[in-house]
Amino acid sequence: MHIVIAGGHGKIALLLSRLLADAGHTPTGLIRNPEHAADLRSAGADPVVLDLEKSTPEEIASALTGANAVVFAAGAGPDSGPERKLTVDRDGAILLAEASVAAGVARFVIVSSIGADDYDPSSTDGMQIYLKAKSEADAAVRALDLDWTIVRPGGLTNDAPTGLVTVAERSDRSSISRADVAAVIANVLETVQTIGTQFEVVGGTTPITEALGNLSGPVHTE
Template sequence: MKVMVVGANGQIGKQVVEKLQHSEHTVTAVVRKQEQVNEFKNKGIEAALLDLEGKVDSLTEAFTVADAIIFAAGSGGHTGPDKTLLIDLDGAVKTMEAAEAAGVERYILVSAFDADKRENWNAEMRPYYVAKHYADRMLEQSKLNYTIVKPGGLINENALGKVTVGVDAEPSTITREDVADVLVASLEEANTYQKSFNVVNGTLPIKEALKNL
């Protein structure tokens, strides 16, 4: 499967790209700066320079070679609500529109724990949750074969390899590497198709947990 990772220079995106590079899939890292393109190409990884604040047509043209899109992009914690809306919401929706127009069926989106439950949102991060909430809803209303992965609090520790998913996932943390593993494992796991689920570190191996969704 030819997979394009949008937000490939982010903390989760980088790990997704590295894992796909050493899998049966082929990967293209989608980034927003030329120096990032150069860094990936120096590692032998195909890369594409695309602007999520640009036109959908440019994204569509790039996506025509893909079988799947993994959207792991984000405006980051150092930007304001305006960038959150432009990247986490509008940027995500643009890639959905482009994927549909390009004939890409498989689309995986990184969201946030309980993004569908307004009453559980962190007050200090409301713009972020608003963006995730509506991006999720737009994906669910699309024609794409989607999976929405909603991780708990992200931590930078070594992967544990075990998770709890769906309704059994209580608010907790998950390593970024485990999120990356969930995204890659979801690509061809039919039980994740057309589903949205919370995920935290837990008790089951990732592939087993996804099969039990």
């Protein structure tokens, strides 16, 4: 498969690119900074310079044409202000999803956040705005004509992968390594049962393939 990953220079995206390339797929990473291109090539991905905050829908759709799947793994980052959390984590995800529809790429995977729907709408705290952005992006993706999967990982660590997770509609607020999140996404892209599902995932005791294979329908309630 040819898989386009937005936020291609992020830690999860680079780990995912290597997994996909090693499995015989063709990953392409969308990046804002051309100086990051070498890092993507080292991870087995083809870099494409494209800024979701500055590109037109037509330019984004053009970058996705011919792909088999699209992954939104971009983010404004923990040091960003409230405005960029909305323009990147929400608006960028929605723009990419709409571009996927326009480009005829049905398979769409979005990396969200555990507890995304539990934000305080009256709060100006950065974390609450981040959760709001993720929640609203997820809702927009669900409303589009896409074969979507929404992955909501717990607190992210740089620990070594275990290959063991817990997948549920609601999970405890524990952590998961970025490497295991990347492995979950790689498996999601090859698991039909994950289409139309939204789930939280944290470190656990079940092998990733088994945990995702146990999904029998949408793990999500409106």
